[in-house]
Amino acid sequence: MSDSQCLSIPKCSVMVRRVAVVGAGCSGLACIKICVDEGLEPVCFESSDGIGGMWNFRETPEPDRTSIYRSLVVNTSKEMMCFSDFPMPSDYPNFMHNSQLLQYFRLYAEHFDLLRYINFQTTVRSVLQRPDFSLSGQWEVVTINKNGQEERHIFDAILVCSGHYTHPTLPLSDFQAKSVFLQGMKPFLAGVFTAGNIKMQMPSQEKGWWWSALAILEVILLWRLADRPRR
Numbered sequence: 001m002s003d004s005q006c007l008s009i010p011k012c013s014v015m016v017r018r019v020a021v022v023g024a025g026c027s028g029l030a031c032i033k034i035c036v037d038e039g040l041e042p043v044c045f046e047s048s049d050g051i052g053g054m055w056n057f058r059e060t061p062e063p064d065r066t067s068i069y070r071s072l073v074v075n076t077s078k079e080m081m082c083f084s085d086f087p088m089p090s091d092y093p094n095f096m097h098n099s100q101l102l103q104y105f106r107l108y109a110e111h112f113d114l115l116r117y118i119n120f121q122t123t124v125r126s127v128l129q130r131p132d133f134s135l136s137g138q139w140e141v142v143t144i145n146k147n148g149q150e151e152r153h154i155f156d157a158i159l160v161c162s163g164h165y166t167h168p169t170l171p172l173s174d175f176q177a178k179s180v181f182l183q184g185m186k187p188f189l190a191g192v193f194t195a196g197n198i199k200m201q202m203p204s205q206e207k208g209w210w211w212s213a214l215a216i217l218e219v220i221l222l223w224r225l226a227d228r229p230r231r
Helices: 004-006 024-037 098-111 213-227
Strands: 018-022 041-045 123-129 139-144 150-154 157-160 176-179 189-191
Touching: 018 024, 018 123, 018 150, 024 041, 024 098, 024 157, 139 157
Parallel strands: 018 041, 018 157
Antiparallel strands: 123 139, 139 150, 176 189
């Protein structure tokens, strides 16, 4: 579009410059970098005190924050999972532990100097179109900082990178929890869980390896299917 064409459209008269990025997980970090590459001014709001999003493991679950379990290993190879402009370290295993993936994100943020664009311990309370949105295309963002102070910001664009795992989508309400007993292991309760709820580790006494949350969910699914009446 030429300058003359842009000027004929009211909301194009001001070039998009200031961009809000909600969340500093892997998507948020990539969006910050792209904004900088394109000459935009990103301002990232991260509710926690660090980057990584769900990959930043916390021993104690936090309200309204998704998480992973301690022993989780990624199920996508490092060649497919890395950013195209920043290969993973050569000494990383093909399928790495979650702590190594978090370290990779930290290396990425350090290499491209992304941390200076991030406001940590800042929660986004609301994102609303401004009254003159049809003309300006601008948004009003209300945030709460670590001191509990409310702040209002005006942005030309919003990039929501907060993920979709915080609030679980649960199965049928009549799915009841059941006690599961596996040979050589202590009994545990199988029911409706999300990855953020699964914090226990279950070592096999004989082979010394860990049962993953995926294995637990597979047991639950198979049990549920076995209970279904056959047609």
